[in-house]
Amino acid sequence: MNDALDVTLRLLIVFVVFLTFPLIIGQTEHKVMAHMQGRLGPMYAGGFHGWAQLVADGVKFAQKEDVVPAGADRRIFQLAPAVALLPYLLVLLAIPIGPGEGAVGEVIDAGIFFVLAVMGVGVLGSLMAGWASANKFSLLGGLRTAAQLLAYELPMLLAAASVAMAAGTVSLPGILDAFEWWWLPWQIVGAIVFFVAGLAELQRPPFDMPVADSEIIFGAYTEYTGLRFALFLLAEYAGIVVLCGLTTVLFLGGWHGPLGADGLGWVWTLLKTAVLAFIVIWLRVTYPRLREDQLQKLSWTLLVPLSLAQIALTGVVKVVIQ
Amino acid sequence: MAPLPGSGLAKGLAVTLRTMTKRSVTAQYPDTQPDLPPRTRGVIGLFEENCTVCMLCARECPDWCIYIDSHKETIPAATPGGRERSRNVLDRFAIDFSLCMYCGICIEVCPFDALFWSPEFEYAETDIHDLTHERDKLREWMWTVPAPPALDPGAEEPKEIAAARKAAEKLAAQQQAAAAEPAAPAATEPHAREQARAAEQPTRPAGASKQQTDQPRQEGRE
Structure with a gap:
């Protein structure tokens, strides 16, 4: 296969995944949340159990007027949704879904560094939106976003570092090549810390203090309308895809499954990602929002020590094995 | 014994998961008509x-x-x-x-x-x-x-029916008497029959039930 075609095809596939998976998760959230609350959720759009609800939402958003407040920092305001969304597309490029060269958008040697650094950029979008909106609620939301990023980026990095230590590599396919089943109990604390910190960074309930609609309207997104607002929402769901995919790759063994059929590796990856996405929705429905101080306390007094303990454990076991 | 830390969190997850497996209570009203109780005030x-x-x-x-x-x-x-x-x-x-x-x-x-x-x-x-x-x-x-709605079992007999039954029994007795004594003029008989019919006639309209579908119904029902 010639190179140009190969690259185009890979980019196209990643782009299609980027556009469809967040919608699938969004629709699943509609239905799962509804049934967990004893409701039915969307039933009309598309005819069969409202499968096209998010398509209809998209059409609605596209029709709305794109308003920029008079006092806003115009260019930054308009740029913010792209900054929030695009990093997740880049991260998706680096997540391997199956063994070998063919099942990853682009093999990056410093995979973990790349992925975590780029994911951190995504939060900048909310920060820019909050600052540029010229609105006190947006500013509050943006500052809360910044505080949350500072608090949760650290345990997330530490938990990821533990896996990198265990595997002896920072390349994502490299980590999966080195994966053994007993890593699961070994790294379980790190997995939970990584997942929880990731949730907090995506500002998903119960960590949605920055967009707490009952007190600061919609945080940094208050002034946004139409497509730009939809892009922020899409970024949230793309973030779920990326977080679940990364947790799968780093902690749950990615393409390794109990029935280790080589051709079905990507099925295992997708299955684990889907289960994690369900858990994300489940947590959202179940738990109430954490207060700002509780949120900070959880990170600094629980997640950071836990991730440090995980690193210590990883180091000790690693030395003992050798 | 104090509850395990985090048991409340697990309980919350269990509640939402259990609710998801149950049938939802949503009534899909325009598609399916509600099942209304008797004596509904519409x-x-x-x-x-x-x-x-x-x-x-x-x-x-x-x-x-x-x-x-x-x-x-x-x-x-x-x-x-x-x-x-x-x-x-x-x-x-x-x-x-x-x-x-x-x-x-x-x-x-x-x-x-x-x-x-x-x-x-x-x-x-x-x-x-x-x-x-x-x-x-x-x-x-x-x-x-x-x-x-039907009367409760063992309820007192409705007054209309009691009166009708009494009249019918009286009529039957008179007819028996008339048959036994053919020569006697049946002067009281038409009167009694009329009384019985009056008693049988309920004050409610006979056609005022939903079962009567041959009657014209108001528009917009179907």
Whole structure:
């Protein structure tokens, strides 16, 4: 296969995944949340159990007027949704879904560094939106976003570092090549810390203090309308895809499954990602929002020590094995 | 023993997961009609044949939403030299359902059983004036009034049925007596039969049940 075609095809596939998976998760959230609350959720759009609800939402958003407040920092305001969304597309490029060269958008040697650094950029979008909106609620939301990023980026990095230590590599396919089943109990604390910190960074309930609609309207997104607002929402769901995919790759063994059929590796990856996405929705429905101080306390007094303990454990076991 | 830390979190997850596996309670109303209990207060029907224009309903109505107009007619004496009788004739009977609060007092006070609850509730209008239902419309609602619920087991016999049964027994006894004594003139017999028929006739309209589908029903039901 010639190179140009190969690259185009890979980019196209990643782009299609980027556009469809967040919608699938969004629709699943509609239905799962509804049934967990004893409701039915969307039933009309598309005819069969409202499968096209998010398509209809998209059409609605596209029709709305794109308003920029008079006092806003115009260019930054308009740029913010792209900054929030695009990093997740880049991260998706680096997540391997199956063994070998063919099942990853682009093999990056410093995979973990790349992925975590780029994911951190995504939060900048909310920060820019909050600052540029010229609105006190947006500013509050943006500052809360910044505080949350500072608090949760650290345990997330530490938990990821533990896996990198265990595997002896920072390349994502490299980590999966080195994966053994007993890593699961070994790294379980790190997995939970990584997942929880990731949730907090995506500002998903119960960590949605920055967009707490009952007190600061919609945080940094208050002034946004139409497509730009939809892009922020899409970024949230793309973030779920990326977080679940990364947790799968780093902690749950990615393409390794109990029935280790080589051709079905990507099925295992997708299955684990889907289960994690369900858990994300489940947590959202179940738990109430954490207060700002509780949120900070959880990170600094629980997640950071836990991730440090995980690193210590990883180091000790690693030395003992050798 | 103190509960395990985090057991509350697990319990919360269990609650939502259990709810997800249960059937949801959403009623898909326009697609499926609701299963209404008997005695549902949907709309008020007027059985105008029973109305004597006594005005009790209009006077008791807390919202003053019942409008009644009538005039008096004189009926000539039945027998020569007798007294003329006068009776009220209903000209207009209207209920303004934009004012009505569905208390049901008019139905309770009606001494002649001319007003009934109907479970029909789909009569929303785009113009509030159309919510004033005139007598023909109120009469149409009568076709939707369900049959009264059955009496409790062991309940006292309804007075109408008791009277009818008594009359029928009396009639049977008279017929027996007449058969035993053919020569005797059956002078009292027609009178007794008439009495029995009067007693059998219920004050409720016979056709006021939902089962009667050959009767015209109001529009917009199907």
